[in-house]
Amino acid sequence: MSTTAIKPQPVPYGRRIKRFMADRPLVPLIILLVILVVILQILRPGIVNERWIANTIKFAIPLAILAGCQTMTMLTGGIDLSVGTVATMSAFIMATQIVNQDPAIALLLAMMPAVLIGLVNGVGVGVFRVHPLIMTLGTSLIGTGCLQVYQRTVIASGAKIPDFLNWLGTGVTWGFPNALLLFVPLAALIVFTLARTGFGRLLYAVGDNERATRLSGVQYWQVITALYITSSVLAGITGLLYIGLIKAPSLSLAEPLVLPSVAAAVIGGTSIFGGRGGYTGTIIGALILTVLTTLLTILQMPEGARRILFGLIVLFVTAAYLRIVEER
Amino acid sequence: MTANPLLDASGVAKNYGAVAALRNASLSVLPGEVHALMGANGAGKSTLVKILTGAISANAGRILIRGEARDIRSPAAARRAGLLPVYQEPSLIPDLDVLSNLRLTGTPVEPFRAWVRELGIPDLDLRDTARDIPLAILRVLDLARALAVEPDVLLLDEMTAALPANLAEKVLEVVRRQGDSGRAVIFISHRFVEIAALCDRATVLRDGATVGVVDIEPGVEEKIVELMLGTRIVKTHVAARTAAQKAAPAPARPRLAVRNLRVGTKLSDVSFDLADGEVAGVVALEGQGQDELFAALAGSIKPSGGTIEVDGQPAKFSHPIDAIRAGIAYVPGDRSEALAMQRSVRENIALPFSAALRNWGPIRMRRERATVLSAIQRLQIDTRAQGEVQRLSGGNQQKVTIARWIAADARTILCFDPTRGIDVGTKQEIYKLLRELAGHGKSVLFYTSELEEVQRVCDRVIVIFGGRLVDIFPVEEADEPALMRAAYGLPRGAKADIGILADPSANPSDSTSANASDAPEAAP
Numbered sequence: 077m078s079t080t081a082i083k084p085q086p087v088p089y090g091r092r093i094k095r096f097m098a099d100r101p102l103v104p105l106i107i108l109l110v111i112l113v114v115i116l117q118i119l120r121p122g123i124v125n126e127r128w129i130a131n132t133i134k135f136a137i138p139l140a141i142l143a144g145c146q147t148m149t150m151l152t153g154g155i156d157l158s159v160g161t162v163a164t165m166s167a168f169i170m171a172t173q174i175v176n177q178d179p180a181i182a183l184l185l186a187m188m189p190a191v192l193i194g195l196v197n198g199v200g201v202g203v204f205r206v207h208p209l210i211m212t213l214g215t216s217l218i219g220t221g222c223l224q225v226y227q228r229t230v231i232a233s234g235a236k237i238p239d240f241l242n243w244l245g246t247g248v249t250w251g252f253p254n255a256l257l258l259f260v261p262l263a264a265l266i267v268f269t270l271a272r273t274g275f276g277r278l279l280y281a282v283g284d285n286e287r288a289t290r291l292s293g294v295q296y297w298q299v300i301t302a303l304y305i306t307s308s309v310l311a312g313i314t315g316l317l318y319i320g321l322i323k324a325p326s327l328s329l330a331e332p333l334v335l336p337s338v339a340a341a342v343i344g345g346t347s348i349f350g351g352r353g354g355y356t357g358t359i360i361g362a363l364i365l366t367v368l369t370t371l372l373t374i375l376q377m378p379e380g381a382r383r384i385l386f387g388l389i390v391l392f393v394t395a396a397y398l399r400i401v402e403e404r
Numbered sequence: 405m406t407a408n409p410l411l412d413a414s415g416v417a418k419n420y421g422a423v424a425a426l427r428n429a430s431l432s433v434l435p436g437e438v439h440a441l442m443g444a445n446g447a448g449k450s451t452l453v454k455i456l457t458g459a460i461s462a463n464a465g466r467i468l469i470r471g472e473a474r475d476i477r478s479p480a481a482a483r484r485a486g487l488l489p490v491y492q493e494p495s496l497i498p499d500l501d502v503l504s505n506l507r508l509t510g511t512p513v514e515p516f517r518a519w520v521r522e523l524g525i526p527d528l529d530l531r532d533t534a535r536d537i538p539l540a541i542l543r544v545l546d547l548a549r550a551l552a553v554e555p556d557v558l559l560l561d562e563m564t565a566a567l568p569a570n571l572a573e574k575v576l577e578v579v580r581r582q583g584d585s586g587r588a589v590i591f592i593s594h595r596f597v598e599i600a601a602l603c604d605r606a607t608v609l610r611d612g613a614t615v616g617v618v619d620i621e622p623g624v625e626e627k628i629v630e631l632m633l634g635t636r637i638v639k640t641h642v643a644a645r646t647a648a649q650k651a652a653p654a655p656a657r658p659r660l661a662v663r664n665l666r667v668g669t670k671l672s673d674v675s676f677d678l679a680d681g682e683v684a685g686v687v688a689l690e691g692q693g694q695d696e697l698f699a700a701l702a703g704s705i706k707p708s709g710g711t712i713e714v715d716g717q718p719a720k721f722s723h724p725i726d727a728i729r730a731g732i733a734y735v736p737g738d739r740s741e742a743l744a745m746q747r748s749v750r751e752n753i754a755l756p757f758s759a760a761l762r763n764w765g766p767i768r769m770r771r772e773r774a775t776v777l778s779a780i781q782r783l784q785i786d787t788r789a790q791g792e793v794q795r796l797s798g799g800n801q802q803k804v805t806i807a808r809w810i811a812a813d814a815r816t817i818l819c820f821d822p823t824r825g826i827d828v829g830t831k832q833e834i835y836k837l838l839r840e841l842a843g844h845g846k847s848v849l850f851y852t853s854e855l856e857e858v859q860r861v862c863d864r865v866i867v868i869f870g871g872r873l874v875d876i877f878p879v880e881e882a883d884e885p886a887l888m889r890a891a892y893g894l895p896r897g898a899k900a901d902i903g904i905l906a907d908p909s910a911n912p913s914d915s916t917s918a919n920a921s922d923a924p925e926a927a928p
Contacts, residue, residue: 273766274758281755284744291704291734291742292808293725293759302764351746 101345104397105360112367120374126251132366134246134253134321138163140362141259141314142333143340144266145307147358150341151270152283152300153350154201154208156307158193158216159337163315163330165189165223170316171235171325179238187312193219194308195301202300212304223327235325245320255317262313266355279303283350339390340365345397364393408471410435410588411456411487411557416465417612418451420795425451426462427612433557433590438583440599440620441592443609443632443827449592450798452609453559456590457489458482470556486556490563492825494542496534502545503530511552519548524574540567547575551582558582559590562825564598568689576602596625608632632827657716659816659847660701660732666709667696674710674873676866678816678849683842685862685879686851687887693871694851698820701849702734703727725759731815735805737824737851742805745794749785750776752793752804756812779811784833799830806837816847823857835860855884855891867891 096103117124142159149156170186177185193215200211247254270276278299281289286296311330318330344361346353368389372382414430426448433439443449455462458476467474469485476482482489496505506513513530520528523544534542543563550558560579564572580602582589593599599606600620608616608631616631618624658677665674671693678684688694700707703721712719714730721727724734733756736742743752753776757763780787783803789795793804802822809817819838823831838848838861850861858865858879865877867890875890 268766272769273764275764277751277755277758277767278764280747281744281751281758284746285740288742288744289755289759291702291724291736292755293723293728294755295723295725295759298761351744 102356102360105344105357105364108393109360109364109367112364112371116367116371116374119371123374130248130251130253132363132370134248134255136363136366137253137255137259138314138318138321138330139333139336139340139366140359141262141310141317142330142337143344143358143362144263144355145310146337146341147344147346147353147355148266148270148279148303149208149307150283150338150346150348151279151350151353152303153348154300154303155338155348156197156212156304156311157209157334158197158212158219159307159311159314160331160334161216161219161223162190162193162308162311163318163333164326164328165193165219166312166315167319167329168223168235168315168325168327169226170241171237171319172230172233174238175233175236179240182238183316186316187309189219189222190308190312190315191305194305197308198301198304199297201304202297220327227327237319237323237325241316241320242323243320245317246323255321258313258317262310263355263359270355275299275302280351283352285351336365337362339394342394343390343397365390407434407436409433409468410470411590412468412471413452413456414466416452416455416462416467418448418455418460418462420789424612426455428614429465429609429612430614431456431590431607432617433588434605435588436583436586437604438579438589438591438602440603440606441590441609442599442606442628447609447632447827448612449609450561451612453489453491453561453590453592456482457487457559483553483555487559488550488553488555488557489559490543490546490550490561492562494534494539495546496537496542496549498535499533501531501533502528502537505534506530506549509549511549515552515554516548519551519578520545522574523548523578524571540571543567544571544575547578551578555587557588557590559592561592563591564593570689572598596628600625658713659715660849661713661716662701662710663713664710665697665700665707665712667693667700667705667707669871670696671700671707671868671871672709674868674871676873676876678847680815680847681842681845682863683838683848683850683861685858685865685882686849686868687855687858687865687882687891688851688868689891692868692891694868695820696871697868698734698736698818698849698851701727701732701818703732704734728756728759728812728814732818733809733812733814733816734818735809735820735822737821739798739801739805742808743793743801746792749780749787749790749793749796749804753779753808753811756808775811776807779807782810783807783837799826802826802834803830806834810841814846816849817841818849820851821853822850824853831857855887858882858884858887 113124142163145156145159166186166189169189170182173182173185196215197208197212200206200215201208244254244258270279278289278294282294282296282299290296315330318333319325322329340361341353341358342348342361343364344353344357344359346358368386372386375382377385409432411431411433413432416426416429417424418426429448429452431439431441431452441449441452451460454460455465456467456476458479458481461477467476469487474481474485476485476487496502497508500508503513506516517530525541525544528541528545537545544567547560547563558579563575563579567575576598579589579591583604591599591603603620606618606620606624606628607614608618608628610632616627618627618631659680660678662677663675666672674693674697676684686694686697696705699705700721701712703724703726706722712721714732719726719730721730727734744755750773754767754772757772758767783806785803785807786796786800793801796804806817806819806822822834835857838850841848842863852858852861859882862879862882864879865882865887866873867875867877867887869891877886877890
């Protein structure tokens with residue numbers, strides 16, 4: 077289908093912008109983010125200051141990590157709906173076990189359900205070929221159930237937030253949220269993995285054409301199992317970070333983040349059908365959603381109207397973004 | 405030029421990003437003619453067809469149907485305008501039975517049945533699920549479905565590719581009659597014999613523009629090839645293998661020894677050897693078990709009986725990785741089966757490198773780049789649209805599927821019909837490449853649906869019929885008539901007169917002296 081390259085001669089202005097955007101899909105996202113911040117500043121002059129920025133980043137980070145789970149699973153054509161439960165479990169177990177356990181052991185106990193659920197997800201999707209949506213929804217329900225049972229056994233022991241999580245979740249040093257200490261290396265690792273490692277390549281390739289990867293010698297179940305375990309472990313880490321931020325362990329701690337995490341990945345340009353996308357877009361997607369939430373909060377609308385608006389904006393942004401980026 | 409054209413397209417252009425797939429294409433089809441649309445890979449045939457049938461929209465151009473300007477925005481609009489395509493890929497929905505598929509498109513059933521019988525399939529059950537019907541039959545059903553609604557202009561894209569000769573013959577007959585009845589057919593094919601026998605005129609595309617419209621008459625092939633290739637070199641002959649090369653001392657043990665291989669009911673009792681440094685051809689009509697043979701050797705399916713030995717060691721393949729570890733690579737006939745279409749050329753070629761668990765870590769980009777580049781150069785892949793493999797032409801995509809295994813340095817390559825639906829120039833390159841591989845001591849198993857390729861490429865030919873290996877020919881005896889006879893399961897030496905050559909105009913006098921170099925060629 078190839079042939080001659082077009083010479084850079086008078087192309088309509090709109091098309092040129094469009095092509096520029098298509099080549100750099102991050103640009104429209106960043107523009108959108110800036111626009112949102114500007115609107116916010118206009119509505120509440122002075123709101124955008126150092127503290128607000130630090131706060132926004134703090135709240136965007138847990139969402140961005142969970143959206144990273146969605147990005148990676150979506151690249152293979154999957155999804156991980158169990159991240160909310162996994163995060164909640166690790167947070168809750170951490171908060172209750174730290175009361176009478178050594179921090180290291182508490183950490184170990186907290187991450188155990190994450191690894192286990194990831195393994196079950198991976199085997200279910202990779203070996204038994206259960207659809208990821210069903211598989212992760214199922215393990216998510218089972219996890220929630222287990223957590224309820226667990227809650228009764230520890231109801232007497234009480235809960236507390238370990239200091240180091242508190243520091244990591246809420247602390248700010250020289251204007252920078254401490255959570256960045258965790259997030260920056262983590263994000264760099266995810267970006268590097270997706271772009272420059274064999275595993276990352278395989279995620280894209282499997283999502284694009286599973287048969288082709290099989291013929292190239294790729295064992296699907298290995299990739300998928302490793303993927304869902306990674307995703308779950310990331311969700312577990314998010315849970316620990318999130319409890320340091322929210323400071324109130326509950327049985328539905330991270331649940332409200334699940335669907336926004338999917339939305340952040342989609343807004344960030346990752347295709348839910350697999351094979352396309354990346355993590356940098358997702359991070360900006362998470363920032364956009366967080367700023368949007370603030371924006372809707374200060375509008376002082378009734379909760380219902382706020383949700384309607386949120387949904388509409390997410391739909392609109394995603395549709396518009398796909399139109400801009402995919403030149404057809 | 406006296407009659408008004410049924411279809412008249414001019415100045416059609418289409419860009420994909422920075423790549424111009426069509427620059428200035430025109431096509432004019434008169435009532436009652438079979439019009440060939442020709443061009444090398446990437447010349448823009450497929451794009452033009454898609455535009456004419458409403459699958460994609462053009463950036464520029466004018467399309468007149470019966471003299472009226474029409475804006476064909478969707479396949480439905482093309483259909484209403486009387487333009488109906490039959491694409492290379494079967495279009496029946498796999499999970500529905502044939503009857504439901506017909507209802508879906510509002511195709512009248514009785515005419516469809518009549519056409520199916522006419523096309524040489526007497527025993528089709530309309531209740532069969534499309535998924536269970538062999539590819540060749542599906543394509544014929546597509547054609548019958550198109551014929552049943554009596555379109556003014558029928559567009560056939562590589563209609564006879566992958567069809568066994570008996571079906572192809574019927575198809576060509578029916579197409580010819582379409583022309584005679586005052587309708588028009590646009591016929592896209594790489595096979596000159598078919599075009600010579602069938603078409604009245606040909607429009608030739610090159611690099612996205614129409615470079616000529618020629619009347620089909622004896623000797624026009626030269627002109628068409630010239631037009632198609634422009635200034636490029638028309639043809640490089642595959643160097644004839646010398647006797648010395650052939651008489652290389654037989655190795656002590658074969659690279660691959662297949663014994664009594666059985667796969668379900670499709671393949672039984674197949675035994676043969678494949679030596680290092682040889683290209684062994686496999687010839688079979690559609691669906692004779694060759695798919696299963698290749699899949700079993702590639703580790704895609706488990707054989708139900710028999711043994712495969714690699715270098716004298718018995719091997720059991722339960723996943724393609726096992727075969728790949730043994731140095732056996734499989735290049736499937738269907739490119740969409742082998743390529744991650746949204747990924748880059750580089751990633752597609754490097755895909756096998758990352759497959760094993762121990763290679764999941766950081767990629768050594770520089771080394772990978774060097775390996776991939778050398779494979780790209782060796783196969784001369786056109787990398788102008790390398791960001792996404794789906795933007796490459798079919799021939800270049802096919803090269804990528806092969807380049808992958810060149811880069812991985814596989815010792816044995818199983819090539820399943822690698823030249824299906826690609827242009828003459830690329831075919832020549834692939835022939836040459838396969839010979840080179842053999843020259844470097846690799847072994848190649850090469851299934852082809854085009855018999856003339858056998859003598860260009862192979863050292864030996866294995867013929868399969870009805871799931872059984874019926875004969876193994878040395879290449880000297882493997883002329884087309886002999887192969888065709890064997891492919892039909894007739895014993896060697898029988899002189900029965902069977903009219904099965906794809907060329908209906910040619911005399912089926914296939915008992916002429918077997919002169920190896922006289923086999924008809926794609927580009928005379």
